[in-house]
Amino acid sequence: MKHPSLTIKEIPKNEAIQLIRYYHYSKIILKLCKYFLGIFSEKKLLGVIELGWGTQPLQTIRKLFPDNQLQTKDYLEIGKMCFLPELNRNQYFGSQALSALIQWLSTHTDCLFLYTLADGIEGKCGYVYKAVNFYYCGYFKTSVYRDQQTHEKIHPRSARLLLEENARFDNVEKKHWLTQDFCAYKGIEKINGPMFRYIYPLTKAGNQLSHMTVYQRRNYPKDKDLRFETRIAHRKYKEFSQQMFNKDVSFYNTQVVD
Template sequence: MERNNHLLLEIRELPQTEAVAFIRSYHYSKVLPRLIKYYLGFYADEQLLGVVTLGWGTQPLQTIKKIFPKHDLVTASYLEIGKMCFLPSENHNGYFGSLALSTLAKWLRENTGCLFLYTLADGIMGKCGCVYQAANFRYLGCFTTSVYRCMATGEKIHPRSAGQLLKENAALEGVQKKCWLSHEFCAAKGIEKINGRMFRYIYPLQKQARKILDSYPQYQGLHYPKEKDLFFARRTGERQYIQIAQPTFNRDVCQYNPQSYGTDKEV
């Protein structure tokens, strides 16, 4: 339990159904990661104020090895924040996010053997990671990512959710497999492809972790990204893009996105 400005915050493990219901009510994305190990709730005075899921992305081992190629780290060396959201009353509370993350770091030290807590700020949603910056996470840089958007409904379609569309696209082109939807197929389906940035953050949980992180000069002295570092582009042809303003998405539509509940518990 942590104290900050008279607020006592406690972390408890939650039943999956309760955590998922909270996330679906308050998070902008209804799709959960597939590999979730922990569903955790942030409580104050017995009230559930927030939920975080911890697990891994689609390539758990490759993620940590790519960040720290000189070290023999494994999946168990880190956990990734999959979803984190708070009650609307806490979203504008300047210190609550930092308090939640510091409480989470303490819980991880006491309950896991993890070296690092890793996370991504979704630049496509206009987020550059202010809550992680306030909690003194280390910034690791950014990379370009892509999502699809249904033009009729505004639904955000994660590439991970586009499996059936990719099969249709491959069948139409007479190929065995496709990794990305073609521009022609998207145009016929009323779908657009949008590029943006993802911002990477990491928090060392142990002294050993800080030593590992400090041994990589490319991660030293990086300035935190700000709103000016957000970037958005819409595909207009194969490998052709134009810069656009920040796109909006309809979080209540799930025509293409499955209602994933992240049932996998171990990797």
């Protein structure tokens, strides 16, 4: 069932973060945020979208279009898209919200592209992006940690204190990834899974660049493409079935990265 017409407008940062922290499975807000947008039906706030850039803004757009000297200003990335719980099962609401967002971006910005990721580790292939006709840009493998007792998902960006403890554990100055021995000691497992990349051209120029790439509006990923592996020894992994995370536990994770 389709929802009545939606509108997008900027809302205060604190209001958006409050809703994200309450309803979204990931509580981390990246530093490079530009817009906090509310999704409204009449005057009722139904969700929020946070737009900005990830940890490597320029590298992201250059990897997508290596033959063009595109800049960070040429795109925005969806950091968080969060709806009220009763709308998460509405198969039309997500595509309606994205369509309203695309219209807002085309009116209020000069961006060429909207970029986003579907979190395969959370079992998301990005069906909503297929519904809105995004280009599929392939996938890359990413890693997270999981506390084996509480099942809390620990994002590498939230593992600073663990990395410092791991460095002391190994009697070295610094660690960038948690080691297998330290994880075994702490009862933490490392899980690899896919992140699926999507772009949507917002202008004629963006559409022309998209047509010049190998990106497609077909052959979208499906559930069968959700493949996972867990570390069993140093640099050794085995495939395993998708594991669930306890989204109510936040012992390791930082709520907001300012």
